[in-house]
Amino acid sequence: MPKSWADLLDLGDRDAAAAAPSPEDAPKRRGFLRRLRESISTSREALAAELGSSLFETLDTAAWEQLEEALIMADVGARTTAEVVGRLEAEVEAGRVEGGEAARERLVELLAELAEAGRGTIDLRPDPAVVLIVGVNGTGKTTTIGKLAWHLRREAGLKVMVAAADTYRAAAVEQLGAWAERAGCEIVRAETGQDAGAVVFDAIAAAEARGCDVVLVDTAGRLHTRHDLMEELAKVGRVIGKRLGRGPSETLIVVDATTGQNGLRQAKAFAGAVDLTGVALTKLDGTAKGGIALAIAGELGIPVKLIGVGEDIEDLRPFDAGEFSAALVGG
Amino acid sequence: MFDQLSERLQGTLSDLRSRGKLTEADVDKAMREIRLALLEADVNFKVAKRFVADVREQAIGAGVLESLDPGQMVVKVVNERLAELMGGSGRELAFAARPPTVILMAGLQGSGKTTATAKLARLLIGEGKTAGVAACDTQRPAAVEQLERLGGQAGATVYSQGTERDPVDIAEWALGQARTAGLDALIIDTAGRLHIDEELMAQLAEIKKRTKPHDVLLVVDAMTGQDAVNVAEQFAAATEFDGVLMSKLDGDARGGAALSVKAVTGKPILYASTGEKLDQLERFHPDRMAQRILGMGDVLSLIEKAEKDIDASEAEELERKMRQDRFTLEDFLGQLKQVRKMGPLSSVLGMMPGMGKAMKELRGASIDDRELDRLEAIILSMTPEERANPDVIRGSRRRRIAAGSGTNVQAVKQLTRQFEQMRKMMKLMASGKMPSPESLLRGQLGARRR
DSSP, X not given: OOOOHHHHEEOTTSOOOOOOOOGGGHHHHHHHHHHHHHHHHHHHHHHHHXXXXXXXXXXXXXXXXXXXXXXXXXXXXXHHHHHHHHHHHHHHHTTSSOSTHHHHHXXXXXXXXXHTOSOOSEEOOSSSEEEEEEOSTTSOHHHHHHHHHHHXXXXXXXXXXXXXXXXXXXXXXXXXXXXXXXXXXXXXXXXXXXXXXXXXXXXXXXXXXHTOSEEEEEEOOXXXXXXXXXXXXXXXXXXXXXXXXXXXSEEEEEEETTBOTHHHHHHHHHHHHSOOOEEXXXXXXXXXXXXXXXXXXXXXXOOEEEEEOSSSTTOEEEOOHHHHHHHHTTO | OOHHHHXXXXXXXXXXXXXXXXXXXXXXXXXXXXXXXXXXXXXXXXXXHHHHHHHHHHHHHTSTTTSSSHHHHHHHHHHHHHHHHHTSSOOOOXXXXXXXXXXXXXXXXXXXXXXHHHHHHHHHHHTTOOEEEEEEOOSSTTHHHHHHHHHHHHTOEEEOOTTTSOHHHHHHHHHHHHHHHTOSEEEEEEOOOOTTOHHXXXXXXXXXXXXXXXXXXXXXXXXXXXXXXXXXXXXXXXXXXXXXXXXXXXXXXXXXXXXHHHHHHOOOEEEEXXXXXXXXXXXXXXXXXXXXXXXXXOHHHHHHHHHHHSOHHHHXXXXXXXXXXXXXXXXXXXXXHHHHHTOOHHHHHHTSTTHHHHHHHTBTBOOOHHHHHHHHHHHHXXXXXXXXXXXXXOHHHHXXXXXXHTSOHHHHHHHHHHHHHXXXXXXXXXXXXXOXXXXXXXXXXXOOBO
16 A cells, blocks of 8 residues: 555644545546656666566576676665665575575565655644755756645645745746646745845744735755755754744655765755755656665665655655565566 | 866776876776766767777777787877767868857756857957847746846847747847848857747747857857767757757866767867856867866866966066066965966966866865955955065064955965065076975965865
């Protein structure tokens, strides 16, 4: 059973007035599930092709190497790969794990353990709950916020405010505006070049005044190597802390599934500026396998919480470690 | 850019370099390290494997081990192979005999196509051409507005028709307009698309068919991982792109994806984007980049940058002053501004031979552009007399300057002291005794250990 939105969202004592999907949405939902299967199967097929079923039967030196190769090709990274494969190899040699299907299942388990670092839920208990979305340029922050706003309203009946605090990229505010309209949520807009902290401050005040449950804060994409911009981000975090008397309830870093080993550096640098609580892994609908998310979870203890699997507003869903790991090894 | 890759390779190779005699086992050990360094840099697994096998074969086969300086020879082999992997000596855009030259931009979502479109327009305009951009990304919300704004800032004519029309029609219409206007180049921005999205790939092929671009550029994010090769192969199948524009190379991405794309598709990297500002797009020089990775510096790029950004007559004047020991803080300020025109300090320094290593040692020290802001503020808070003759700056003047520049007395003191050292060094330089780049860096640029 893959993880559901109800499992993912921690609403506390908020009454979950989940709107039941209306009848006219039903065919659309079926289409969604089909698309989901298709998108996941692309990456699954790709790896299944790499890892022939006979691989786990032989488990000789060549097979171990092939296994390592497959994980590296999935962007899991040389270090994490060596760790996981090393553990499996040791267990097989010690006779604790049989070859064949059992070895494959154990591998999936080991990968899933890695991915399940830390708290796997999205904390929306505070009122309003502030969710800060950060990441490097072009990973899909604005799109993810649009989709998340739609899901929060639909799955949990929450009233959502989005804060357009990307005051740098030309037309970013317009882009979020278009998403807010689609998602049916409120928006506080900034002028290009305006101070991001000020926008967030206004958005929280507006959310309180209008009785919104959640504030999703869109920030400008920034390369993690730019000290000044990371400093600015830290300031946004401080503004939220000052305004609420507590930090944001979630700070999610958006990572593009096509990202390679640099993703680890990104997560490290952002974690230095703000208190990261999770990863949103986007663009999993291509052939990229998003193995970098495992490296981030394994090395930094920051769990993946959301995955983006398509361009439409419904194409965002809770991350399921077992399913993801199985897809990685073509289970 | 390419920093970590460069560091790792340098470490491995300096190990080899220091050996008088190499065994096959030495080479194997180095090759393992190189393979790992390449993988960590996101070079495609298969490409890395082949690269290492090639280098090993050449290093062991061609009598390198018996040569006078085998370590150096291996370094040479790696350097040559690396440059070859990235595309030999650089290639240029193809320009049409009859304008406009049409350039089609393609790539995944979020790779940076829209920004790259505006930057490329700006680069061509900087070369004295006229350029237009066509907004054919009707998919992403507000992409058209983004290009309208950035294209306008770049000084390009922007052709947009909102998001309702078919992108193929917009492209064709824009081409007609650009032709009528007699523009030298038209750059077509398209929607980001997944390489497995057949419908959108067909649309891209259709735009290509109708506008007959002279160049199709694939925009590849420098941070892309192993999948870059799949992406490139699929785009090659749909549009037969001619070259790669590497975006976001200003982070600490190791850009292995770029190397791999070239290796697998044979298409060269033509441009690299090195910052968020519109003028931060550069021609990509594979041979120079290989040398940079190996820490041999990129003096040619630096000279070109200097030629482009630094006023020649001012530079001559400055040199004369340095020789005659008439160099003042006013001149220093001017020099500071010239250097800053060339881009962030760290990227300028990265191009200097030997500086890669010095920078590493200074890491944690701030070779920070904000430090330069502070220096500027301090000098600007001085009177003309003080700038010409810093010796007059004593207690109360120092306090006034510190207050005026929002710094403190120590900072002012440090600046005047460093300036004094700098003058001494200039005298040495004028007399032909050149100090090492490292000592210049420490002494002059206000880099302080934190």
